[in-house]
Amino acid sequence: MLSLIAKKANTAVLSQFTKGGNNFMNNVAKMSQQVSYETLSVTVPTEFVYHVELNRPNQLNAMNRTMWLEIGKCFENLNLDENCRAIVLSGAGKIFTAGLDFQDMLTLAPQLAEHEDVARKSKILYQFITTYQKSISWLELCKKPVLTAVHSACVGGGLDLITAADMRYCTKDAWFQVKEVDIGMAADVGTLQRLPKVIGSDSLVRELCYTARKMPATEALQSGLVSKVFEDKASMIEGVIGIAKEISKKSPVAVQGTKVSLVYSRDHTVQEGLDHIALWNQLMLQSEDFATATVAQATKQKDIVFSKL
Secondary structure, three states: OHHHHHHHHHHHHHHHHHOOOOOHHHHHHHHOOOOOOOOEEEEEEEOOEEEEEEOOHHHOOOEOHHHHHHHHHHHHHHHHOOOOOEEEEEEOOOOOEOOEOHHHHOOHHHHHHOOOOHHHHHHHHHHHHHHHHHHHHHHHHOOOOEEEEEOOEEEOHHHHHHHOOOEEEEEOOOEEEOOHHHHOOOOOOOHHHHHHHHHOOHHHHHHHHHHOOOEEHHHHHHHOOOOEEEOOHHHHHHHHHHHHHHHHOOOHHHHHHHHHHHHHHHOOOHHHHHHHHHHHHHHHOOOHHHHHHHHHHHHOOOOOOOOOO
16 A cells, blocks of 8 residues: 555656746746735745735735725635745734724715615625625635734734734734724624634633723733744744745645634534544545655655645
């Protein structure tokens, strides 16, 4: 059996080299052919790792309608990009994000003013809210692991973003704030649904959401909101890209399947999660990645080459 797996693995690896796959320069060249964004910056710091930056530094990365929509489109595109295996999300400039752009929100008022009936006004607001929800959910729907790197302030919509991601890291000067109650509303784009599952303390979540107080980096680490606190932004970006690079070396079939199962199991019973992964793996265990990785473990090979996915 092992010899058959080895033969399959060797054929897959040879084919990968013959086709000239996994070429970093080719990946970078393809970046120029991708969609450009007005409010985001997308780069490839190392092979298979994409770095997405919120890129409105002069506006403190406040999230206007364009940014909300581009976030969804960007992660939807990266989900389909075979050259992408892990994504780092950070913010350009002084802070990660100041949250919702209130200047942009003023454009909503004239649309509501056109109607007197509450049902018509509600329809507009429902479409507005669900559009933003879907954009943020693309961080979760994207099968590639998303690692967020937060420096300084992460306010309002920033919590929606990072709680939809896979992993969170921050600098020692970072702070987090569920700001919505201070502007007379309940958060409606994902924080109330995901934050309790991220940090696991219902009491703490309610305190943060009811009071809108700032959570410092030390408390974020203690509560499990972030995995690690870095000294400064430069060391954080380097460190998080390093983690993403390590992920990118693993089988994309294995990593993406793991993310899908984790997200599914979070929202279902244990048995439903077990049934889901059994159905998933009855297909994926037949992939060349399983053969390649199994032989590599048995023969203690390093620097394994996996086909794009």
